[in-house]
Amino acid sequence: MTYLLHIFILIGIYIILSLSLNLIAGYTGILSMAHAAFYGIGAYIAALMALNFNSPFILNLFLAVIGSSILGALVGIPSLRIKDDYFIIATFAFQIIIFNILNNLVSFTGGPMGLPGIPQPVIFGIKISSHFSFLVLTAILCAITYFICNKIVKSPFGRILKAIREDEVFTKSLGKNVSAYKVKIFMISSGLAAISGVMYATYITYIDPTSFTLMESIFIISIVIIGGAGNLKGSIVGAVVLVMLPEILRFVGLPNSIAANIRQMLYGGLLVVFMLWRPQGFIGEYSFNRNNENG
């Protein structure tokens, strides 16, 4: 039972991550490979606050979201100048720089040893420590994230994002400030990603930089694409499928040494298969098929 609850909590964390990335990738049509960086920044801000100042959970969550969205703006602003392939490489670069900072500033982040003993959240006097209460908290945060994302994509703001995705120059010609929209959506998206970071840090009570690598970013973007870019429900489907599928392998009785490899091969293979035959994912509305002439 605890095992099932654990899987559900992980699914919840990945739903928040993929919903928030969907705003950038699916709705605005910009591939970002730095989402795990924001996930990590959220986790580290909350963990460091809790460990050093023993500050309340809600405050940590708030600071993590703010801190991550400020960094999100740092990635969003270059997206105005750098396009397509080069922007993807720039997000790669950002991801690797953040990983290096987490890994190398040993006195501050604990470096490769990580940060152990992160206190579990206490909300309005209720201590969240059992798996079940964590699941409830994750579900609430998931619902809030979904509500925010849904509000955004249904609003005029969201329609302009879609317009940017379909034709950026045309949207500009309609007098919309494309740059401001891009920076705003980057800030919102990275802020929301921080929520799952905070949840992860307080749930596992230990974090180290290896949870926030480039591979993790690729995993999150795979969830968004396999589930369906440009559709919020797609992100939920993607997270459920990609987190559950490898767990099924556990029951087939594979030895642990190769299970991790098989798990990765499975989603790598899925990514290729979907790109070949169903680039819009399970229930997506956008398939990255806008052909860009700009190198």
Add this chain to the structure above:
Amino acid sequence: MFQQYIFNTLITSSLYSIIGISFAIIYRTTRFLHFTHAVVFTSGAYFTFLFYKLFGFSIYFSITLAIIFSLLLGCLIEKSIYKPLRKKQASSMILLLASLGIYILLQNLISMIFGDDTKSIRSGVVKEGINILGARITPIQIIIIITSVIVTILLLLFLKKTKTGKAMKAVANDVELANISGISSNRVILISFAIGSALAGLAGILVAFDVDMTPTMGMNTLMMGVVAMIVGGNNIKGIVCAALLLGFAQNFGVWYISSQWQDAIAFVILIIFLLFKPEGFYGKKLRKQSV
């Protein structure tokens, strides 16, 4: 000490420039980021390990076979995945995502077959290295530098003088126009995959002889090559200059900050270039997004 830094810079730069050039050859004709290149690079090392250590072939025969197998791997990926995708008019984003998928698939396949631990193809004891101008340098490091110079010159000549080289330039400039003029773009792209993959395999083998191999060694090295390509402006001379700049910054950066920051240094250089000189050293000015 100073001479040692100079040599280290040369070695690092030679490596980055081989990788950068091998990646750029493919990128020029296909216009998408072929991340599976990282695994083609790693495969060179592991094929050599397989033939040399497990099958017991002679070292030169193993290396030749490994380069051929890397070449075939690159061509196979192009034929079975990229070509069908291009036929469907897939955008560069889709091709890129597919290449990431293949990368994950193959990299895990390698680590499943060979294990995650470090494998070595260096024979016998670690050699101390030769003393040149007060710097210690191993024979393999000299070979890396010489190979890089030879490869660069040969490729420059190939692109300038041969018909195929010119066809590659034509496809790089405009695929449709090249097709109209009777150049088969699919054939040219396949050739560029063959050359690029063989070079990547070769680079993988050289690295493995220098510092051994792990299944994940490809991505980091490839990223440095990609940085060199972008900073250099997707042009062979530019890539060599950019590789020198990167190697210099990384090796001399160690004087001021610790060596763990080498990756970060390279990527900070990349971001600075992307922001302030996106066309790179030698590249042409980028066009504004065409409508």
